[in-house]
Amino acid sequence: MVSIDIVANESPTVIKRYADQNGFNWRFALASHPMLNDLAIAFGTRFLDTTSVPMFVVDHQGRTHLAAWGRKDPEALSRLVETYRAG
Numbered sequence: 001m002v003s004i005d006i007v008a009n010e011s012p013t014v015i016k017r018y019a020d021q022n023g024f025n026w027r028f029a030l031a032s033h034p035m036l037n038d039l040a041i042a043f044g045t046r047f048l049d050t051t052s053v054p055m056f057v058v059d060h061q062g063r064t065h066l067a068a069w070g071r072k073d074p075e076a077l078s079r080l081v082e083t084y085r086a087g
Helices: 010-022 033-043 074-085
Strands: 002-007 028-032 055-058 065-066
Touching: 028 033, 028 055, 055 074, 065 074
Parallel strands: 002 028
Antiparallel strands: 055 065
């Protein structure tokens, strides 16, 4: 899993502190401006609203899918991953 920070001009230091404070042990990335544009084109501008807590999944064939909005519990995330893992 990779979390992509979509807040323009956020610093890597802030992202690392956030991950450390919350015990998130997966990778975090900072979206570039071109990536933000690509995400908006692919999923709509709502995807760039952090309050909507957007998520997309890349399946085993490299296709992207808008997967969910809002906070997800661990069980819901597991089910979501399994849905796309199964193909």
